[in-house]
Amino acid sequence: MVDRMISCVEAVRHLWEFLDQGLPDDANQAVEEHLARCVRCCGELEFARKLRGVLRTATAGQLPDDVRGRLAGFIDDLDHAE
Amino acid sequence: MLTASDTAALQQLARDELPGLYGLARHLAGPNEAEDLVQEALLRACESFGSLREHRAGARWLRVILTNVWRDRVRKETRTAREVPVDDVEAFSLYRVLVDEDPYPYSDTLHLDFLGAFTDGDVDTVLLRLPPRYRAPLVLRYVEGFATRQIAQLLELPLGTVLSQLHRGRKLFERAMWDYADECGFVARRDAARSV
Numbered sequence A: 001m002v003d004r005m006i007s008c009v010e011a012v013r014h015l016w017e018f019l020d021q022g023l024p025d026d027a028n029q030a031v032e033e034h035l036a037r038c039v040r041c042c043g044e045l046e047f048a049r050k051l052r053g054v055l056r057t058a059t060a061g062q063l064p065d066d067v068r069g070r071l072a073g074f075i076d077d078l079d080h081a082e
Numbered sequence B: 001m002l003t004a005s006d007t008a009a010l011q012q013l014a015r016d017e018l019p020g021l022y023g024l025a026r027h028l029a030g031p032n033e034a035e036d037l038v039q040e041a042l043l044r045a046c047e048s049f050g051s052l053r054e055h056r057a058g059a060r061w062l063r064v065i066l067t068n069v070w071r072d073r074v075r076k077e078t079r080t081a082r083e084v085p086v087d088d089v090e091a092f093s094l095y096r097v098l099v100d101e102d103p104y105p106y107s108d109t110l111h112l113d114f115l116g117a118f119t120d121g122d123v124d125t126v127l128l129r130l131p132p133r134y135r136a137p138l139v140l141r142y143v144e145g146f147a148t149r150q151i152a153q154l155l156e157l158p159l160g161t162v163l164s165q166l167h168r169g170r171k172l173f174e175r176a177m178w179d180y181a182d183e184c185g186f187v188a189r190r191d192a193a194r195s196v
């Protein structure tokens, strides 16, 4: 048990770091205990997990062909750099 | 001066990593400056390729160089730039806005439906709308997978600053997702419940 209860606002503030396993032990435990009692924050947690996944797959589309061509030429010329 | 075989190795690495490198450059600097940022990063990579011991670590090494080049550029620019006002974004919760506005009244999977309306291209557009100082930590953390401590080193910022920029960045991203969905008609919201 932790001796400090946290509010929904504070729990939500830490959800992403909680998902990243980046919280210090006591803060991690405070979030866990909050989630055990709070259905709404469990919903927030699930949504945060999904949103994080959405961000991860946002890979900026494709490299446009014209840019690819120019940069490939630039790389070819690197042996003349200095 | 690189040896011919080092130059060839660097060129191969650059060709292999080009799409990912360009993607990161685009997310950090925006579409207009991305190509130039990649070029400058490759030139800097030429100067320090000798220091790369493990060629297998090359992909990450190039991304670090590119991020450093970008950081040095924005540092020059932001010396005079104003702080972006982030008003009440700290308290914004997309999850709760969706519950309150209930844009899909007959759905049991409201939040999933909302996210499902976005293509990867849509998410990318939303991301590019965020101010760079909030977008950069978000991209480095969640798209590129750097740890928060590494981001602090890369951007030469205190860890606490990175954590708070990440938090604001997430909130700005949530709000931008909502605004974009609203503009594109992904959600039919009730004007009476229109939030501030």
Ligand SMILES: [Zn+2]
Pocket: A007, A008, A009, A011, A034, A038, A039, A040, A041
């Ligand atoms: Zn709660």
